Amino acid sequence: MEDLLKSTQQHSAQKLLILFRLEPGCLGPDGVDHIDTFCQLAERTLTHLNADVCQWFISPRFDKSLVEIQYSLAGKVLPRDKAVKYVQSFEQNLDTLEERFEDKLTQLINQYIARKQAR
Template sequence: MQINDDKKIRLMYRIEPGCLGPKGAEHIEDFCRFANKHIKSPFYGQFVFLPRYDKTIDERQYSVNSRNLSLAQARAYLKHFDINIEEFEEQLDELLTKAIDLYFKR
């Protein structure tokens, strides 16, 4: 199945430096570049990993064609592909955990 880029759901995932350990602040920028390069986005979406320095901003932000989606709208979009948003986010968290391990082993 082919989807135009402007129809893909985009997940901006803000990663807290603390996820990378006590010296995470020293690694977060480089890790986000690593994650953007090594974590493959699904055919229906695009992942963008950024540092999360401001905890008042949501950790995850979904959008389509530069329009932010509410959680209910993101859930409905993913449901169109028979994807449960909670399972989707859990799988992505697991991918991030593996990416952190790979990042520090390289």
């Protein structure tokens, strides 16, 4: 059992962590009131997306001086070119992963707005 736990910890430590900062305005004019809840829901929904290579984190982007997407591995922030190389080592493409993520995120935003308007 301990070996399995160590293996799981090592595997998750090897995943690329991708932090996506989401603008509150994407949820409409009152988005700032909903962004924290939405980010939590979206992050849980997208947990399994490309889980073999990366782990997605979503947080509000209140500070526009912060980059929209930040990559890290083993606790260290990576520049995009190194994140690209890391993902390529899994025979995958970072642009494709990000497009898939953004498509799913857009669907979630649209669903959230539709539910909000239906109330």
